[in-house]
Amino acid sequence: MFLPDVLDQTVKKLKTQIANCLTLTNIFLGGFSIIFSLKGHIQLSLLLIFIAALADRLDGMAARKFNIESELGKQLDSMSDIISFGAAPALLIYQGILFELGAPGSFFTVLYICCGAFRLARFNISENNGYFTGLPITAAGCIITFFSLGINFIPPHIYLFLMLIMSVLMIGNFRWRKI
Template sequence: MFLLDVFDSTIKKFKAQTANVMTLTNLSLGGFAIIFAIEGNLRLSLLLIFIAALADRFDGMIARKLNIESELGKQLDSMSDIISFGVAPALLLYQGILNEFGVPGIFFTVFYIACGAFRLARFNITESDGYFTGLPITAAGCLTTLSFLAIPFLPGQTFLFIIIILSFLMVSPYKLKKV
């Protein structure tokens, strides 16, 4: 009987950490994306950000499906999201084009990260009502990352505009229905 209880307890602990492992995978992919962007391997950085988005999608699904949502998981998810969809996409776009604008490029790169952090903090202290307030950082990060692919085709100033618009959309008061 004792071994059965130990086994059952171990299974419950493993199950409880499944979503957190997926969240830490998201964070790790974002961390690697940052390092590869710094190293100049921008295409690999882009790929890792999109894979992080998949991990982010699955961590929430797993937590809901296994009924293991927790305050720790919510906070860990936000910390992972600021890395994978705040810092990593901003640095990718900075390395790809925004660095050509000097101080304004630096300012709006950091501004985007700050708006993403604000958006996540606001989300964490707000009761869920079936709506997001402002553009979710995951969507903003994916759009920022996707815009990187257009660098050869659009004027450089376009990317300053993109990062400014996405920054303001994240902190905007507009409500978006959760899907």
């Protein structure tokens, strides 16, 4: 009986590490997205954010499939989300166009990151019961990243409005069912 117990524990640890490795991949991609944004490689930064979204989706699927959801995994996921879908998209838009607007561009960039952090903190301390409260930061980050494709065509002031709308939607009290 000893060997099967050890094997079961080993398999469970490996499954846990799969989800955590996917979460760390998300952070890794978000971090490099920030670096590439700061170096002016906007297209590469954009691509890394979208790949981070895929890693974020896969880590949640792995955790649910293997029934290995944990407090550590939940906190690690939130830390990766604030980097990959908070700071990375905000800096992508800032470096791409909002810097042209001076202080208002800086303000709305930081506001978006703060609202994303607030949304994640609220999510971590609440009972979810199959519902999201406010727009998930992953969705907000992907929307902002998608709109970065139009930097050459959309006026800068529209991006201020977009950052404000995404910020308000993330901290809003509306609820909607998880998919």
